[in-house]
Amino acid sequence: MKLDSFYLIVDSAAWVERLVPLGVRLVQLRIKTTDEAALRTEIRKAKALCAAQQCQLIINDHWRLAIEEGCDFVHLGQEDLQTANLSEIRAAGIRLGLSTHDHAELERAMAVAPDYIALGPVYPTILKKMKWAPQGLERISEWKRQVAPIPLVAIGGLNTDRLDGVFEAGADSAAVVTDITLNADPEARTREWIEKTTRWR
Template sequence: MSPLPRLYAIADASFGDPVQLAEALFDGGARLVQVRNKLASSLELLDQVERILKRAPSDARVIVNDRADVARIAGAAGVHLGQDDLNPADARRVLGAGRILGYSTHNLDQAEAADGLPADYIAAGPVFPTSTKLNADPVLGLEKLAAICRIVHKPVVAVGGIKLENVRDVLQAGAHSVAVIRDLLDSSDVAARAREWVKYVNAE
């Protein structure tokens, strides 16, 4: 797997049409976009992912939240799984080789366990308090994030409450990439905000 970009942008349907959001993120320079739509039917999600892929730049990668089957059928770059989703080993069989598989963890024990699974990267969080996810897990904080980054051998994508104001601390803790939703999408100009993010994190 080629290295993940520093910015891991998430086109979350709770902030609007994920197709339009993804397009704006691409316009702003994001080159890894996860499509997150917890309420869509299988057919709706497949349609959205296929439309996003048609709009994606040739050097961009699209990840599907939760649904390995949709990622495989649409031809997306990969899937991101949560603790309650399909087991990564089973998801890998669905995806096949060569596609990206990410896995969410929320504490050191989960991260250590995930390090031995067939996942390409480990998401760790929430690093800070977040209102994006309902019933969010306890906040990790920077010290626990740093401990995870020291122990695991896979790239760590930090997630949860990350803003331009605190992203430097997150990267200094050892995170390879940062997953961002609200600070990108809760903007009157998503593309412009994405440009700010890309410029900042690539300079770190």
């Protein structure tokens, strides 16, 4: 399986509608706090928008809703991995991405044969408090040696100036949240990411 080199992560279908038409091919919908009805509405909107733009949609955490709404890709953190019904996810034909932050988590993740592994935070991140220190580029290379040929996603503190280093270290895809969503001009920043990641496709 091949992942696009640019992995956008957003928290609403409105962001999907705003940015995916610019040429985004891979987007994760990560909504942490909302009721099920609202979440289902967001997933349906995002799914329709992505289908119209030939963009791969990945649903974060909410694997049951992903199954019910006919989505084909979910991403789970380590806590969700412990509670999710992986056989049910696989039976639904859904692909699976997993977060890792240390060797124990990587071992746990590889045991369930995911479709990609994410490593983070590569650099300091403002998105959420992390108990892990920034992993750095050497850890990307180490992880890539252990997970290949499974695609490796780098996440955490990435911006366009850091992309070449991340890909040269072995990442297959670079994930971004705040460098785009908190930018004064998210559309221009998205285009910049697309331009800089296209050479690594």
